[in-house]
Amino acid sequence: MREEQDERPTRPDRPREKQRGRIVTRRTQMQTSTTDQRLLDTRGPSDWVHTDPWRVMRIQSEFVEGFGMLAELGPAISVFGSARTKVEDPMYAAAERLGGALVEAGYAVITGGGPGVMEAANKGASQAGGVSVGLGIELPFEQGMNPWVDIGLNFRYFFARKTMFVKYAQGFVVLPGGFGTFDELFEALTLVQTRKVTSFPLVLIGTAYWSGLLTWLRETVLADGKIKPADLEMLHLTDDVDEAVEVVRAVEQSHVPAGGDLSVDGLAVDGPNGDGAGGALPGGPPAQGPNGGPVSPD
Numbered sequence: 426m427r428e429e430q431d432e433r434p435t436r437p438d439r440p441r442e443k444q445r446g447r448i449v450t451r452r453t454q455m456q457t458s459t460t461d462q463r464l465l466d467t468r469g470p471s472d473w474v475h476t477d478p479w480r481v482m483r484i485q486s487e488f489v490e491g492f493g494m495l496a497e498l499g500p501a502i503s504v505f506g507s508a509r510t511k512v513e514d515p516m517y518a519a520a521e522r523l524g525g526a527l528v529e530a531g532y533a534v535i536t537g538g539g540p541g542v543m544e545a546a547n548k549g550a551s552q553a554g555g556v557s558v559g560l561g562i563e564l565p566f567e568q569g570m571n572p573w574v575d576i577g578l579n580f581r582y583f584f585a586r587k588t589m590f591v592k593y594a595q596g597f598v599v600l601p602g603g604f605g606t607f608d609e610l611f612e613a614l615t616l617v618q619t620r621k622v623t624s625f626p627l628v629l630i631g632t633a634y635w636s637g638l639l640t641w642l643r644e645t646v647l648a649d650g651k652i653k654p655a656d657l658e659m660l661h662l663t664d665d666v667d668e669a670v671e672v673v674r675a676v677e678q679s680h681v682p683a684g685g686d687l688s689v690d691g692l693a694v695d696g697p698n699g700d701g702a703g704g705a706l707p708g709g710p711p712a713q714g715p716n717g718g719p720v721s722p723d
């Protein structure tokens with residue numbers, strides 16, 4: 426290995442010095458060991474592996490591996506939902522159908538790689554002959570990847586994993602879930618609302634499950650002025666797996682920014698009340714961009 430630390434020739438008018446990159450050291454600050462020696466000498470204390478600078482390297486490696494694995498994935502949709510959904514639950518069957526339908530529509534399916542809805546969506550995707558991706562997370566109660574993940578990567582850090590869900594997907598479809606699912610949904614909502622991502626459909630499957638949340642968002646959060654009417658239009662609510670896939674396709678093919686008018690090619694992307702308004706919420710306002718107009722990509 427090449428030595429990064431050069432000792433400069435001594436000049437009578439200057440103290441001896443060593444240079445490490447752009448750092449110059451002299452007198453007591455000059456290290457006598459070389460970089461290679463310090464790297465290869467394993468006899469020192471190992472506390473450094475628990476320090477933040479070292480963690481930064483591990484975090485960086487998660488981004489590098491994630492980007493490397495997913496960069497050539499092609500169009501994909503991230504599917505979220507409860508890790509606790511049982512095989513007998515109708516939502517398991519819905520997630521399985523969704524995985525297959527997304528593959529038939531030309532998408533890879535990305536999940537958290539765990540049990541429940543994740544497993545079902547991976548199963549549907551894999552059995553349909555598509556690309557079934559699992560982005561697992563290290564948890565205290567380790568579960569391992571579900572058996573239907575065909576390409577998997579395990580993460581230590583939630584935030585690195587969450588970047589992959591957004592960066593390599595064209596949209597999210599979210600089935601009933603708990604805190605983990607809410608976290609993923611609300612992160613996406615924030616990213617769309619703040620226009621960090623554009624043309625990003627967010628579809629909720631399960632009207633009975635999600636209606637209470639949507640009512641609260643409209644009657645409390647919106648009524649209290651904490652969000653704008655158009656913010657609610659980012660969400661599309663349905664019970665129909667095929668409609669969920671159509672919403673995703675319509676947004677992607679039209680490249681209409683998320684939150685924009687989703688009426689495309691005669692497909693009125695509709696709320697559950699079938700009023701053709703394009704809004705997700707019963708009685709919600711008609712679809713338009715967050716500021717009443719289209720959103721320009723960065």
Ligand SMILES: C/C(=C\CNc1ncnc2c1ncn2[C@@H]1O[C@H](COP(=O)(O)O)[C@@H](O)[C@H]1O)CO
Nearest residue numbers: 505506507508509537539568602603604605606
């Ligand atoms: C809690 C159980 C298993 C945990 N295993 C998980 N594996 C992978 N991803 C997970 C897991 N648990 C949560 N997630 C992520 O959050 C979402 C689901 O969370 P929820 O609270 O269950 O809604 C999911 O989309 C994952 O990304 C039980 O067996």
